[in-house]
Structure formats: C-alpha cells, structure tokens
Amino acid sequence: MLQHRTQIWHETLRNHPRGLVVNTAAILGATLIVGHTHSRWFWLWVVISLGVSAVRYGIYVYCCHSIKQYSTQAIPRHQFILLHLSILSAAINWMIVAWIGIPEFQAKDKFAILIIISALAGGATGTLASLKITGKIYIALLIIPASLRMLLMDDTSLSVLAILGFIFAWVMMSSHQNNFRLLERSLHLARSNEDLISQLSVKNTEICNINSELEQTVEDRTKQLQYLANHDPLTSLLNRRGLAEQAYRPPAVLHHQLFLFIDLDRFKHINDGLGHDWGDLLLQAVAQRLTELVDELATECGAWHHSVCRWGGDEFAIHFICEAIPVNDIHPACHYLQVMLSQPYQINGRQLHIGASIGVFEKCAEKLTDIAEAVSCADMAASEAKRLGRGRIVFYSEVLADIQRRRLALSIALANAHKDGSLKLFFQPIVAAASTEVVALEALLRWTCAEIGPVSPDEFIPLAEESDHIINIGKWVLQQACSAAKTWQDTNDDHIAPKVAVNTSIRQLIQASFADEVQVILKNTGLAADHLVIEVTESVFDEQNMQQALISLLALHEMGVEIHLDDFGTGYSSLSRLHEFPMDAIKIDKSFVMSADEKSLAVVEGALLIAKKFGLKVIAEGVETAQQREKLLALGVDELQGYFFGKPTKLATLSVTETSVPKLTRNA
Incomplete structure (x- = not known):
C-alpha cells in the first residue's frame, strides 16, 4: 500500500x-x-x-x-x-x-x-x-x-x-x-x-547455482530419468516401454512363455463416483497386491523371469518365462489370481470392490516372443472376456483372432451401410389380442455385408452401438420406416393404417438433437406423430444415461409419438423408474412367453398388474401357437406379436380386407 x-x-x-x-x-x-x-x-x-x-x-x-x-x-x-x-x-x-x-x-x-x-x-x-x-x-x-x-x-x-x-x-x-x-x-x-524481473533474477541465480553443481549430479539424474522412462509414476510398476526394454538374461532354451492381460471390472464406477484421487489410490493398492501375487506364482512355477506392467488406465500386463508350466495348472493359477484381485480393498476406511477380466496368451518357443504382439493377443482375449460379461478368463486362440478380424471387418463395413444399399427393413405385425386386427408393424433391420454376406442383427447391432455407427443407421431406419408408414396411409384411405414401431438405441436417445431429428423426419415424410412408435429397452433406466434419455423421451411424447418399453423384465431394475418415464406400453420379452412355465407366467401376470396400475398397454412378443395366444388373451394382454401372426416380411404395399386381417404383398 x-x-x-x-x-x-x-x-x-x-x-x-x-x-x-x-x-x-x-x-x-x-x-x-x-x-x-x-x-x-x-x-x-x-x-x-x-x-x-x-x-x-x-x-x-x-x-x-x-x-x-x-x-x-x-x-x-x-x-x-x-x-x-x-x-x-x-x-x-x-x-x-x-x-x-x-x-x-x-x-x-x-x-x-x-x-x-x-x-x-x-x-x-x-x-x-x-x-x-x-x-x-x-x-x-x-x-x-x-x-x-x-x-x-x-x-x-x-x-x-x-x-x-x-x-x-x-x-x-x-x-x-x-x-x-x-x-x-x-x-x-x-x-x-x-x-x-525480481523473480527472474532470483531464478537466474538459482540456475547458476544448479549449473555449478550439475557435474556432480549427472549420473544420478540419468538413472532417475531412465527409471521414469520405464516405470509408471503412479504405481511404480513397469510401463509399456519398460516391459519391452527390460534387461534380463533368458535361459539358453526357452520352453514356455505366458502373458496375462488384466482389465479391471467396475473401476470406472469407482473413478466416476468417488473421484480420480480414489481411483489412483485403488490402482496403487491393486498394483501392490498384483505384485505380491505374481511373485508368489512365479516362485511356485519356478519362473526364470516374471514382470508386472501397468499397460494403461486400469489395465495390467504380466509376463512369465518358465522352463515348463503344465497346461492343467495355468487356468487354476489365473483363477486364483482373479479371485485374489477381486477381494475387497480397504482404502482410507472405505471398502472398495472390483473384479478382473483376464486374457491369456501362452506360447512354447525357443526364442523370445515379440512383447507387443504377445500382449496384443492377450489384450484381445481380455476384450472378449469383457464382451462375454466381465469376470471371465479367456485364452487366446486363432478362432478368437478370426472372430476379432470379422468384427473389425464388419465394423468398417457398417460405417457406410446406411449409404450403400446393404441395409433392408422387414416388418412384423403387432395385432390386437382380441380381434387379431393389425395395429402396428415393427420395423426390423436386416443387413447383407458385401464382403461377408448376411449378418445377424444380434451380431451387427452391438457392433454398431460400440462404434457409434448406430447413430447414422438408426436415423436411416427411422427415415425408411416413416416413409413406409406414410405409404400405407396413402394406399388405405378407407381404413386406419397401422402404426410403425421402430427400435431405438440408447446411443440415439442420449443425443441432445434426437427429438428434433425425429420431428424433421416426420415433417419430411408427412407421417403423423401418433402413427410412430419408438421402442426403447430398459437401458434407458441406467443412471449414466437416464437424464438425457428422459429429456428425449419427454420431447417425443409431447409431439404425440408413442413410447414402448421393449424386452421388459430382462434388463435393469425398471419398476422403480417406470413411473418417471412417459411410457405408453410395455412389451414382455419373448423368453417369458415361449417358456410358458409357472415362473414365466408369474412374470407376465406381474407385468400386467403393474402396467394396469400405471395405465399402460401390455404387448407380448414371441407368440407362436394358438395356445399361447389364448392363454395371453385370458390373462389380459392387449396386443400380441410373433410368428403365429406373421414373420418379418419385406413389404411393398399394405391392403386391408373386410375381415380386418391384413394381407401383406411381398416384394419378389
């Protein structure tokens, strides 16, 4: 002052x-x-x-x-x-x-x-x-x-x-x-x-002092830099470079090499829920426990060499070189490692739980296997373990490599599938349970890859969602389905044409612009909003996506679009969230209909009770016999869908007869 x-x-x-x-x-x-x-x-x-x-x-x-x-x-x-x-x-x-x-x-x-x-x-x-x-x-x-x-x-x-x-x-x-x-x-x-200027002057003085002592500390600094270059600063384990460049003298003949790739399960939930500081503490605890476990296993199998690496994020790689490892011992050792890693971690008075998916690559050879290639194979196996549901141990094989190559080829082809004419829409009728009158047609996507041939939706839809190609594909499906529904309206002036139901991915719903895109498509095709049904799965109730999904669904419902909950009973616990969402109907998954045992019927009856309390329609999928239809009708199901009423068909036109049973004219 x-x-x-x-x-x-x-x-x-x-x-x-x-x-x-x-x-x-x-x-x-x-x-x-x-x-x-x-x-x-x-x-x-x-x-x-x-x-x-x-x-x-x-x-x-x-x-x-x-x-x-x-x-x-x-x-x-x-x-x-x-x-x-x-x-x-x-x-x-x-x-x-x-x-x-x-x-x-x-x-x-x-x-x-x-x-x-x-x-x-x-x-x-x-x-x-x-x-x-x-x-x-x-x-x-x-x-x-x-x-x-x-x-x-x-x-x-x-x-x-x-x-x-x-x-x-x-x-x-x-x-x-x-x-x-x-x-x-x-x-x-x-x-x-x-x-x-004063601070710079002080710094300059400090630099001069440091330079005067530099000759005495060069050797120590070089060692420290080399350590930092080869080790992960958080866990002190080897990093990728350290794993590849580690210095050891292998035996004259290498009999067996084993690579494990470990991907932690549910780590992201802890990192997002508690913060990155907690995530870092947990990674340090995992690294310490993993080092102890690997040392123990290396002693038991008499390994010539073993190393533990933090590959990146929540991923770890392990390398063993042994004279011989009995094949029957590998899986128990990996299982033991997985079980011990999944034990609770006590951190700052809090107990944290995680799991581990493990990919394994083993090779008998007289020369060292390329580290990067071996870890890549183990990583591929770990990815497959994750895809299969986490908490699994998967061994690398050429069959798995073929599957991964196929998935890669399909993923690349999917990028242009909505533009190259390889996608087709088929439609399956949804009928009123009492009258069997067609009230809607569900649009079902089919794909014939130019390189591979016909591909099942169960295979290409998850790939499209993982790669975000589902955004463009979903928009294409919605455009085509609405155009088809408008054609049905124009060719059935004397009758009420059925609605069109379109399955929608959670990836689409969480796009802030999704409701606007639907509105534009309805306007361009001329289809009324009340003739469109958007089918969503119980993934909309996932906490991570629920807020944006709810915003999109509320906007669609306000426009007049119907919202149906598909595959009810197979996904998230939706009962506590069902009343928060603007649903018009629930579709009971076909597994409960086709099973027809007492437990499955109890699920159907429970769904009917809940739906009626919420004022929702109930639609049953997978109806294939008259007995199933009669039983569901007696229970009070509103609408039915399945092969008994019609298989998915590529439609050219839709005509309605006096009997109210639709005749579907198929393309040649």
Missing part, C-alpha cells in the same frame, strides 16, 4: 509542471484577450494568479527536494496538503474571474474565458489523473460556478451554454475517473513487471 501511494505521489509531481505551465499560459492568454477592459479587479486577479503560480512552483520544488526518501517511508502529510491546496487555489482563481467577469465582459471576452476554462478542465483529466478527489474538485470549480453564473443571467444563449457546461463538467469528471483507474492499472502492471 505504501509503495502504491508513493508511486501515485511521484506521478503527481511528474505531471505538476505541465499543469503549472498550462495554467500560467492560460493566465497570460486571458490577459492579452481581456486586458483591454482596463478593469482594476481583473489586473489584480492577474497579479494574484501569477503569484499563486509562483507559490505552486515553490511548493513543487520543495516536494521534489525530499522525494528520494519516500520509497521507504510515508509521504509527509503537510507536503501533500500544500500541493493539493495550491492546485485548488488556481481553480478558485479561475472560478472568481468567471463569476465576476461573465456578467461584465463583452461577448467575445466571455467566450474566450469560457474556452480557456474548458481547455483547463479538459487538460486536468490527464495532468491531474493521479489525484482521485482533488482532480474532480478542480474540474468542478472551473466549470460549475461559471455555468451556474450563466444560468442566473437572463439570457437564453447563456442558459444553453450553462446546461452544456454542467454536462461538460460531468463528462470531464468521468474522464478523470477513467484516467485515474487507467493510471492505477498501469502502476499495478509496472509493479508486477518489477516483481517478475
């Missing part, structure tokens, strides 16, 4: 001579212009004003004489008061000449004095910028009394000038305030620069 006041004081003294020169010049100018009046009071004013200027100069010299000592102590209060009073006295002199002279002077003299006063006020916004209060008082004394004097005179022109003077005074004082703030910021920046 003392430094800031000192800088303001220095800035005030630096600008003071400029203001003093301008003020003296203004006095002499006024003398030349108005001196012809020969008014004694005016000449007295000139003498007093020049005397005030001389006193101001003397005060300035006095203040400058002792300025060097103000950097370490406060500015003497009397110097501060003297300088400010001398500045204000000059303003009072001009106030006096304006107050007395405006009524007395001729018109040109009046305007000359006003111009001089205005110029002094304008200049004060800069020369007195360092004086926050005194500067504004100086400007006010120059302009406001003169404006008030003109306002009191019975002269319209002078009254207008007076009003302009008040406005000018306000503008000048505002400008002065802005200049003061700008000056403060400039001084602050200058102090910051000085601090930065």
